[in-house]
Amino acid sequence: xxxxxxxxxxxxxxxxxxxxxxxxxxxxxxxxxxxxxxxxxxxxxxxxxxxxxxxxxxxxxxxxxxxxxxxxxxxxxxxxxxxxxxxxxxxxxxxxxxxxxxxxxxxxxxxxxxxxxxxxxxxxxxxxxxxxxxxxxxxxxxxxxxxxxxxxxxxxxxxxxxxxxxxxxxxxxxxxxxxxxxxxxxxxxxxxxxxxxxxxxxxxxxxxxxxxxxxxxxxxxxxxxxxxxxxx
Numbered sequence: 476x477x478x479x480x481x482x483x484x485x486x487x488x489x490x491x492x493x494x495x496x497x498x499x500x501x502x503x504x505x506x507x508x509x510x511x512x513x514x515x516x517x518x519x520x521x522x523x524x525x526x527x528x529x530x531x532x533x534x535x536x537x538x539x540x541x542x543x544x545x546x547x548x549x550x551x552x553x554x555x556x557x558x559x560x561x562x563x564x565x566x567x568x569x570x571x572x573x574x575x576x577x578x579x580x581x582x583x584x585x586x587x588x589x590x591x592x593x594x595x596x597x598x599x600x601x602x603x604x605x606x607x608x609x610x611x612x613x614x615x616x617x618x619x620x621x622x623x624x625x626x627x628x629x630x631x632x633x634x635x636x637x638x639x640x641x642x643x644x645x646x647x648x649x650x651x652x653x654x655x656x657x658x659x660x661x662x663x664x665x666x667x668x669x670x671x672x673x674x675x676x677x678x679x680x681x682x683x684x685x686x687x688x689x690x691x692x693x694x695x696x697x698x699x700x701x702x703x704x705x706x707x
Contacts, residue, residue: 587614634686
């Protein structure tokens with residue numbers, strides 16, 4: 476009997492939460508903002524702030540430098556089409572939404588590949604969007620110094636695939652990669668890490684093309700013992 480009451484109580488709480496968020500969810504979806512970048516007028520620029528959390532070095536070939544990194548990529552931007560007054564929606568100041576329900580920046584690695592596991596976005600009533608998808612990044616590291624000092628340098632360059640900096644700018648939130656969640660295995664230590672903004676100009680186009688470059692230096696814990704076969 477007690478178990479049945481507990482189950483009914485949980486079901487009641489779920490129903491209440493659903494009723495609380497449904498009107499706001501329906502209102503936000505009715506605005507149909509998922510296909511266009513949130514800029515109000517020509518000449519406006521959307522600012523996207525980026526941070527990178529490195530979780531694990533999943534693989535690293537000392538022969539080719541090919542590496543796979545488990546990360547979280549943090550994105551923040553404002554979408555002024557997705558604001559609301561909390562007092563009109565049960566004092567709700569934030570809501571979680573499927574990422575497919577809103578516009579997201581087309582930020583990708585310029586070299587390599589990223590496998591993204593979609594996670595809900597967190598939308599605040601002032602239009603601030605937080606999106607932190609778990610992302611597996613495949614890149615190529617510089618292994619030229621490994622034989623001499625046991626270090627490997629890995630860099631990831633990410634930016635918009637289609638927008639110039641006049642329409643969408645990118646900024647690094649901090650000057651360092653977040654390594655607070657790094658899994659300290661028995662192979663690699665991260666001894667240096669940084670994030671910086673880079674701007675390129677191309678002969679084809681006068682517009683700036685900004686990107687973020689994240690770089691980290693790995694130090695082998697057992698230099699000389701890490702055989703090639705372990706990282707092929």
